[in-house]
Amino acid sequence: QQQVKQSPQSLIVQKGGISIINCAYENTAFDYFPWYQQFPGKGPALLIAIRPDVSEKKEGRFTISFNKSAKQFSLHIMDSQPGDSATYFCAARLGFRDTGNQFYFGTGTSLTVIP
């Protein structure tokens, strides 16, 4: 069962446009929601993250919007650039005191920004 559902699977955006990727979850025990950016041949890198007691977090051109009641969160990339072309994964963390945190990933969104 997919713990975190992500959409769309792929996204094509013009340079300067806004890229929006959505994720939804069911488990209300998740306590931390990171987004990872992955370029081909590289490991995922943390992009931005949010805790469920915050509705929005912005870092530069990247913003997470979080809707706790709807159990949804989204990544917005403003002024999208060709260098943003990558695969983006949302994730959710389940904290376990005795066995270590577990992270559940969405299925990924392949973003292409056209010059």
Place this chain on the structure above:
Amino acid sequence: DAMVIQNPRYQVTQFGKPVTLSCSQTLNHNVMYWYQQKSSQAPKLLFHYYDKDFNNEADTPDNFQSRRPNTSFCFLDIRSPGLGDAAMYLCATSSSISPLHFGNGTRLTVT
């Protein structure tokens, strides 16, 4: 810079020939993870170590084993690689207060 380092970056092995992938970290995180990632898919957790305690995922094949001799190092052993085991293998670390930090992965090819 503190980081997660995986070696080798590319590994080619023959069908059925054991292979070991290595991971080291300078972050001093107490949790180390091994993920398998196939093309265009999300990383799939194989197992993780919480300090010295090994935690296996229920659907991880017995063909996959791991060792963590100390805080800094962790190894992934594939005892008899099959063609279906060709993938990117990602090592990651975390602590109770940090997100996952990934290495750049080892791309495994099985011939």
